[in-house]
Amino acid sequence: MHTQPFDAAAGARRPVGEDGPGCLDRDRLHAGIVDPEMDSMRILSETAMKFPAALSFSSGAPHDGNHDLSKLSYYTDRYLKHLEDQGVPRQRITRLMFQYGPVNGFIQDEVVRMLRHDEDIEVGPEAVMITHGFQEATLVALRGLFSSPDDVLLAVSPAYVGIRGAARMLDIPLRPVPEGPHGLDPEDVAAAARAVRAEGRRPVAVYLVPDFSNPSGTVVPLDARRRLLEVAAEEDLIILEDNPYGLFAPDGEKMPTLKSLDERRRVVYLGSFAKSAFPGARLGYLIADQEVTDADGTRRALAQELSKAKAMFTVGSSSLSQAVIGGMLVDHDYDLTTPTRELAAVYLERLDAALRALAEHFPPERYAEHGVRFNTPRGGFFVVVEVDFEADLAAMEHSARHYGVSWAPMRMFHLDGGGRRALRLGISNLDPQDIRTGIARLARFIADTPRTGV
């Protein structure tokens, strides 16, 4: 497989004066391209390929044990059969698969039924847009909601790199709201909104992952969820709820999504099939049931209005991916909770293996000696480890090359420059034995790295 080195963006160096026709000054490209922080998504997903000999804790790639190539055609056929059973003529099905399709997609009905079953979310198909993953859902939502350079996005910090990247690519200013051990505190969101307003700018929306956040694994408690919805109404904010990990909660611990509690239509829900199905489909969805009123009084769901952005970003989502995921939903009777229980058990076992191995290598009572602390999330794909040295990309590469273990610098996720002495371990793609071996290697790397104090 061909892989590029991380510094590929810099390209081959040429002596000054050798620039020929067609050469562009990099500094004149968009800030989102020039900013090295915008390389984080690529780095996270390519670290495992770059260091094939290392055990990789770098990404949140899902477990690949259950994948089976024959399922791709099985689910596609299942979906096509489902359309036939509904009386859709063969010629129309053929056009649907081979032609440009509806911009907002064609599996909204199936997604609506899944949301009702899995998340207790009640929306009509007109409020759903099928997107190219969470990432496009976010770009579309941000593009539609932010109309002035003074519109500010509040975002939990640390946060998934996809939100910072999407905001940056659209030149939307971000205001970090630091989270605590229980995720975003609603009063901090209210205070941040007021502070932005006091500067003469408009806080438009707040982004968070209420369930097993990436990177910190936090879960927002139920009363804070209710309060967040109140704050959103009081401060006139839209909540951008990103929820790829909620289905993987331990038995009996699944929390209601903000969207399911959203009586005042304050939440735009950004869904992904990356973890509940598979990321290669690059499929997700946006739920926006807010009513938009025209000058002539016509009302349409926000998801319909946002269609213009979707059309101009990607025209529509892949018919093949929609058929595969649609078939999967039909085949499982619109219930992804039951099939993901087995997968949840796999992830919880991995998380447990990681936390036990960390506790063994870094007992809290010997903190003064090893200088390491780690959090203990109840679910999700990630553990955060605080160390006593700069855990940057160079340190990660050294760890991967010389100790056979890679991870992600927490700095990549902090929106406010923090996280320099912390790293994120993604436990989802390694089996428990590899996790134990990987953490033993990490312990050696940490022991050999000079502590620099704070």
Ligand SMILES: Cc1ncc(COP(=O)(O)O)c(C=O)c1O
């Ligand atoms: C917080 C968060 N949101 C969304 C996603 C999935 O995004 P996408 O559907 O674009 O693959 C991930 C995947 O790592 C994630 O961690």
